[in-house]
Each structure stands twice: as C-alpha cells, then as structure tokens.
Amino acid sequence: MEEKGKDSGAFIHRFELRPSSHPLPGVQLPLQGLTFAVKDIFDINGHVTGFGNPNWARTHAAATSTSPVVLSVLEAGATCVGKTVMDEMAYSINGENYHYGTPVNPRAPDRVPGGSSSGSAVAVAAELVDFSLVDLEEG
Numbered sequence: 001m002e003e004k005g006k007d008s009g010a011f012i013h014r015f016e017l018r019p020s021s022h023p024l025p026g027v028q029l030p031l032q033g034l035t036f037a038v039k040d041i042f043d044i045n046g047h048v049t050g051f052g053n054p055n056w057a058r059t060h061a062a063a064t065s066t067s068p069v070v071l072s073v074l075e076a077g078a079t080c081v082g083k084t085v086m087d088e089m090a091y092s093i094n095g096e097n098y099h100y101g102t103p104v105n106p107r108a109p110d111r112v113p114g115g116s117s118s119g120s121a122v123a124v125a126a127e128l129v130d131f132s133l134v135d136l137e138e139g
Contacts, residue, residue, distance in 0.1 A: 009103040010084050010123040012040050013047065017080040020071075029077025034130040037123045039116075040083045041090065041135050042067040052086040052116075054099050069133060081129060084119030090135070092116060 007014075023029050043049050043063035050057030074080065085100045087093070095118025096102040103122035105113040113122050120132035 007128055008106055008122045008126045009101050010119040010126065010128060011037065011082045012050065012052075012085055012100055012119070014082040015047070015080075016082075017044070017070075017074060019074050019077045019079065023077070029075075031073060032077035034078040035081050036073060036078050037082055037084045037120055037129045037132040038067075038070055038080060039120050039132070039134045040086050042070055042083075042133060044070060044080070044083070047083065051090065052088040052097050052100065056089075073133065078130070084117070084123055084132060086119055087116035090116040094118075095121070 019029065019032070023032070038044065040050050040052055043066060045064060045066045046062050048057045048060055048062050070080065085097050085103050087095060088097055088099065093115060095113035095115050097118075103113050103119045105111055105122060106126040112118070115121060117132070117134035120134050123129045124132050
C-alpha cells in the first residue's frame with residue numbers, strides 16, 4: 001500500500017493496466033488518455049479481490065479473469081492505475097477501513113470520506129485519477 005501522504009490513502013494496490021486495443025491511425029478512442037481506479041470489489045486478472053479485507057485477500061486466489069466493466073473501460077482507451085480502499089466487505093457508510101486506514105478527504109480533511117467507495121472518491125477528489133469505478137449498489 002502507498003504512503004497516505006502521497007495518495008491520500010486512496011489506494012490498496014497501485015499497478016498499471018493499459019488499454020488492450022490500439023485504434024487505427026487517426027482514430028481516437030473515447031477514453032483515450034484518461035486514467036481510472038477500481039474499487040477492491042472488481043476482479044482483475046492476476047490480482048486478488050480483497051473486498052477491503054487483507055485476511056480475505058490472503059486466503060483467496062487471484063482472479064483468473066477481469067470484470068467486463070473494467071475491460072470495457074480499457075477497450076475505450078483508459079488506463080487503470082490501481083485498486084482503491086473500501087469499507088471492509090462494503091458493510092459501512094463511513095469510508096473507514098480498520099486494516100488499510102481511512103482515506104483522507106482532500107476537500108475536507110477533518111471529515112470522513114463517506115461511503116464504502118471512499119478510496120475511489122478520494123482518488124478522484126485528489127485528482128489522482130480522472131474517474132473511478134464503483135459498484136452500483138451505492139447509488
């Protein structure tokens with residue numbers, strides 16, 4: 001995990017997945033040049049999906065496929081830069097994680113970032129990524 005001061009505590013794991021398809025010369029993909037992060041609830045081939053819990057991550061194998069949502073964003077030209085902190089098992093609405101710490105809200109550091117997608121929200125608010133993927137249940 002990155003040092004909190006460098007990334008506001010937003011990331012559990014940093015890595016880079018570049019777009020898999022290359023457009024024809026002169027053709028720009030809709031998300032070309034943008035970066036994104038994914039909540040630790042999405043599978044990415046070769047990475048363990050830990051649901052914000054290192055014990056879960058330690059006792060489960062790496063994913064053998066990548067979420068279709070992540071693949072679609074990669075195919076549209078964006079680059080994934082890592083997995084973000086989330087409320088452990090998505091059970092809370094505060095954005096605090098006992099294991100990985102609470103991401104720091106860059107707009108209001110004295111407040112909790114809120115929501116189980118706290119790391120994703122902080123990554124965008126801190127301008128570490130252009131956008132982040134979160135689950136639909138949060139609304």
